[in-house]
Amino acid sequence: MTETLHALAAHARETFGDAIAGERITHGELTLDVQRASLLKVCKRLRDDNVLRFEQLIDVCGVDYLSYRAEAPEGARQGPRFAAIYHLLSVSRNQRLRLHVALDDSLPMVDSLVDLWPAANWYEREAFDLFGIVFEGHPDLRRILTDYGFIGHPFRKDFPLSGHVEMRYDPAQRRVVYQPVSIEPRVLVPRVIRDVQGRTSVAGDTTPGMEEAGQRREQLPRMSRATEEGFGDRKP
Numbered sequence: 001m002t003e004t005l006h007a008l009a010a011h012a013r014e015t016f017g018d019a020i021a022g023e024r025i026t027h028g029e030l031t032l033d034v035q036r037a038s039l040l041k042v043c044k045r046l047r048d049d050n051v052l053r054f055e056q057l058i059d060v061c062g063v064d065y066l067s068y069r070a071e072a073p074e075g076a077r078q079g080p081r082f083a084a085i086y087h088l089l090s091v092s093r094n095q096r097l098r099l100h101v102a103l104d105d106s107l108p109m110v111d112s113l114v115d116l117w118p119a120a121n122w123y124e125r126e127a128f129d130l131f132g133i134v135f136e137g138h139p140d141l142r143r144i145l146t147d148y149g150f151i152g153h154p155f156r157k158d159f160p161l162s163g164h165v166e167m168r169y170d171p172a173q174r175r176v177v178y179q180p181v182s183i184e185p186r187v188l189v190p191r192v193i194r195d196v197q198g199r200t201s202v203a204g205d206t207t208p209g210m211e212e213a214g215q216r217r218e219q220l221p222r223m224s225r226a227t228e229e230g231f232g233d234r235k236p
Contacts, residue, residue, distance in 0.1 A: 005030045008095065011051060016042055021102075031098040039101055040111045046088060046097070047116060054088040054097055057113065060123035061085050062131030066157035082108040084133055103133065112138040130155035149178050 002025070009023045009030055019038035024031050034042050046054045063083045079102055086099040101110055112135040113120040124135040125144040132153035135141060143150060151164040162183040170177045 004095070008052075008097070015045060015049070015052075029096050029098055031100055033100050033102070036101050036103065036110055039099075040113070040116070042099070043086070043088075043113055043116055052090070053092050054090045054095075056089040056091060057086065057117035057119050057123075058089050059085075059087040060113070060120055060127055062108075062127040062133045062155065064131060064155065064157045081105045082131065082133065084108075084110050084127065086113070107134065108132060109134040109136055111136050112141075114138055129153065132156065 005025050005028075009025070009032075012020055012023070012032055016034075016038070019035050019042050020032050021035055022033035032042075046052050061084075063085060065079070065081050065083070082103040082105065084101045084103060086101070088097040088099065089095075090097070103110060108131070110133065112124055114124065114135075114137070121138070121140070122144060124133075124138055125141060127133045128135060128138075128141055129143040129145050130153055142148075146154065147167070149165070149167070152159055154163070162181050164181060165178045166181045166183070167176055167178055169175070
């Protein structure tokens with residue numbers, strides 16, 4: 001398998017030249033870093049070349065490297081924030097290929113592949129809706145998952161969890177209206193910690209600790225003996 005991937009990478013370098021910015025083999029698949037301006041030319045050759053013959057486009061997605069760049073160790077990837085990822089399949093040769101296209105941070109834009117693979121239509125609409133990637137030449141680049149009045153792109157790393165606007169029904173106007181979100185943004189990530197005796201506490205919580213909670217429980221008023229006996233006489 002590895003020899004086949006190396007042979008495929010060598011043929012791609014020889015065929016596309018400077019259009020390929022880099023390559024790597026991970027998880028048993030070859031990834032080619034394609035120059036944005038050369039994407040259409042490269043994909044057409046990948047589909048029509050008798051040696052390559054990648055007949056099918058099976059997925060298109062976007063990537064936002066914002067938090068990755070911030071959290072990555074020194075010396076790690078420091079490229080553009082956005083990228084478009086394409087997964088190709090050669091049915092006749094039983095091979096898969098991944099294309100990675102780096103995009104501009106300010107306006108991520110790349111050529112549409114709908115004319116080469118019609119299956120790219122809804123894939124590109126999804127990447128536009130969720131990441132804000134603009135596919136130039138797409139015949140109908142509309143949102144596909146969020147509402148038409150939605151503001152922003154929810155898969156971007158800087159998109160707030162509460163969103164920007166909320167939708168509600170206004171009985172006075174008898175229609176659905178949009179308004180600024182009224183939810184106070186909070187980030188709650190509880191971590192359950194259990195000690196050796198099996199007692200449970202939540203890290204970061206402002207509730208009293210285990211010992212204080214136990215003391216408060218002992219201070220609660222106990223039931224009278226008559227009440228306790230009354231409960232004791234009851235049968236399940």
